[in-house]
Amino acid sequence: MPDTQLDMDHLSGALRRETVKKNVAAIHISGKLSLLQRKLSNVLLLNAYDALTSATTHTIDARTLAMMVGYNSNDFDTLRASLRALAETVAEWDMLDEQGRQEWGVSSLLSFAKLKNGVCEYAYSPALAQKLYDPKIYALINVHIQRNFSSGHGLALYENCYRFVRTGSTGWWALDVFRKLMGVDGSDYYSSFKHLNAKIIKTAVAEVNKSSDILIEPEFRKKGRSVTDIRFRIKGNPQKAMFEIDDSDGVRTLDVYKTLRKQGVSDRLARQWIAEHGEDYVQQKLDYVTGQGDVKSTVGYLSAALRDDYQAPGKETPPEPSAEAIAAARQRAEEKAKEDQAFDARAAERSERARKLSIVEELVSRRNPTQRDADKRLFMAGLSDELDREHFRAHGWRSGLNASAIFDFWEELEPDAFQ
Numbered sequence: 001m002p003d004t005q006l007d008m009d010h011l012s013g014a015l016r017r018e019t020v021k022k023n024v025a026a027i028h029i030s031g032k033l034s035l036l037q038r039k040l041s042n043v044l045l046l047n048a049y050d051a052l053t054s055a056t057t058h059t060i061d062a063r064t065l066a067m068m069v070g071y072n073s074n075d076f077d078t079l080r081a082s083l084r085a086l087a088e089t090v091a092e093w094d095m096l097d098e099q100g101r102q103e104w105g106v107s108s109l110l111s112f113a114k115l116k117n118g119v120c121e122y123a124y125s126p127a128l129a130q131k132l133y134d135p136k137i138y139a140l141i142n143v144h145i146q147r148n149f150s151s152g153h154g155l156a157l158y159e160n161c162y163r164f165v166r167t168g169s170t171g172w173w174a175l176d177v178f179r180k181l182m183g184v185d186g187s188d189y190y191s192s193f194k195h196l197n198a199k200i201i202k203t204a205v206a207e208v209n210k211s212s213d214i215l216i217e218p219e220f221r222k223k224g225r226s227v228t229d230i231r232f233r234i235k236g237n238p239q240k241a242m243f244e245i246d247d248s249d250g251v252r253t254l255d256v257y258k259t260l261r262k263q264g265v266s267d268r269l270a271r272q273w274i275a276e277h278g279e280d281y282v283q284q285k286l287d288y289v290t291g292q293g294d295v296k297s298t299v300g301y302l303s304a305a306l307r308d309d310y311q312a313p314g315k316e317t318p319p320e321p322s323a324e325a326i327a328a329a330r331q332r333a334e335e336k337a338k339e340d341q342a343f344d345a346r347a348a349e350r351s352e353r354a355r356k357l358s359i360v361e362e363l364v365s366r367r368n369p370t371q372r373d374a375d376k377r378l379f380m381a382g383l384s385d386e387l388d389r390e391h392f393r394a395h396g397w398r399s400g401l402n403a404s405a406i407f408d409f410w411e412e413l414e415p416d417a418f419q
Contacts, residue, residue: 033089033109033183035152036082038159039069041109044086044122045132050278052133057123065120076115083113083120091128105131145212153182153200154207157232161208161216165234172221172229193227201230210394213237215401217387237400256283263298268343269336277306285310292320303329353403356418360397360410363417379409 033041043065048058066079087110105127113122124132149155160181164170175193179185182200190196201218209215215237221229252258252271256279260270263286273282285305295301304310304321307329321329364372376396382405383389391401399406410417 033152033156034082034085035149035155036069036078037085037089038152038155039149040065040082041086043068044110048122048124049133052124052129057121059119059121062115062118062120079120080115083110083115083122086110087113148211149207150211151203151207153184153204154211156182157204157216158208158212158214161232161234162212162214164232165214165236168234170232170234172231174229175227178230197227205232209237209391215387215391254279256286259283259286260302263302265299265302266333266337266340268340269299269333272336273306282306295320297326297330299333300326300329303332353400356407357398357403359418360406363410363414364397375413379406382409 044058044060045052047060047065048055051058062076062079066076087108089109091107091109107125107128109124109128111123111125113120115121145158149158161170173181175196176185179187179190179196182204184190184196184200190200205216205218213236215235217233219231219233220227221231252267254274257270257274260273260282261267265273285302288305288310289295289298289301292301301321304325308321308325310321320326364375367375380389380392383392383402388402388405392399395401397406407418
């Protein structure tokens with residue numbers, strides 16, 4: 001796992017964000033990418049996203065690019081080779097659109113890329129840019145979490161599973177489809193399910209569960225004795241806080257953030273607006289609302305201005321939004337306030353869990369080696385779920401997935417230990 005930490009204060013614009021909206025089609029066409037190439041494609045997309053359809057080319061500092069993918073090296077030959085591979089890789093998608101109509105397309109992942117004077121310049125084909133930009137169907141890929149991955153297959157599986165985290169399951173994929181998603185569809189070796197399961201499925205699942213903010217478990221469907229389909233059960237990783245690299249501190253230093261807070265916008269909503277729309281767009285709408293004089297609901301007006309892209313029509317004073325629009329915006333603001341409260345509650349819960357886990361560590365340290373082994377065997381005997389047992393084997397008494405059971409176990413051994 002890379003240990004290089006990102007200095008968010010040295011990043012600007014889109015690169016301050018934690019996640020990139022990645023169209024489902026883009027995820028499904030990039031199966032044959034290596035780990036470094038896949039990380040590069042996500043960071044390049046993050047950097048270009050705001051101007052993806054309006055600008056013909058995009059630029060990023062080459063050293064920043066290397067830092068964002070966890071490649072802390074001055075060896076730009078490797079970076080050149082990976083960019084060349086993106087330009088040479090043919091991307092093909094075959095999917096259903098929102099109306100259920102079949103759509104097929106093909107494009108190179110990058111139409112060109114070059115390095116000059118320490119700057120990387122690159123571009124997408126117009127067709128692929130439209131596909132990547134489409135916000136209707138996307139997954140939020142955390143470009144910080146991707147740095148934890150050490151295999152392309154693990155990161156590919158994470159990308160393809162993460163967008164289903166709310167539904168709890170990927171749904172059934174035919175094995176041929178799964179091989180294509182993993183980029184091994186052309187391999188005779190992986191045409192055998194035995195080899196596919198041992199070398200791809202098990203290792204990729206283990207890496208996702210170890211390195212990301214979700215936990216997945218494969219399930220198989222058979223026809224006779226042969227496995228024909230696979231799906232993955234998905235749930236959030238209780239130890240998600242270990243993987244979150246929060247860029248909130250960087251956002252909170254921005255002038256636009258401070259102005260939003262002075263206008264009564266909540267911390268979470270202010271950070272969300274900046275992440276979704278960018279600093280310049282939010283500042284533009286702040287200036288617009290400020291120019292409207294006495295506004296009854298600044299937060300509601302701002303929300304409507306951001307959503308509907310209010311523009312000042314020359315020197316004429318634009319009308320205030322309708323009562324319905326402001327009411328709807330106020331309702332969304334209230335919903336965000338509730339989300340803030342829920343977020344604070346979860347933060348308090350994580351803090352309490354961390355306190356109790358520290359106490360458990362202290363209790364364990366007091367036991368002799370024989371007692372420790374006996375404690376582990378006794379606790380494992382009480383776990384009925386194999387995923388829970390595997391997580392405990394990997395993380396021991398720090399297993400967040402089993403936190404409640406761990407606390408109950410030690411409270412029974414040491415009454416009042418957590419008081």
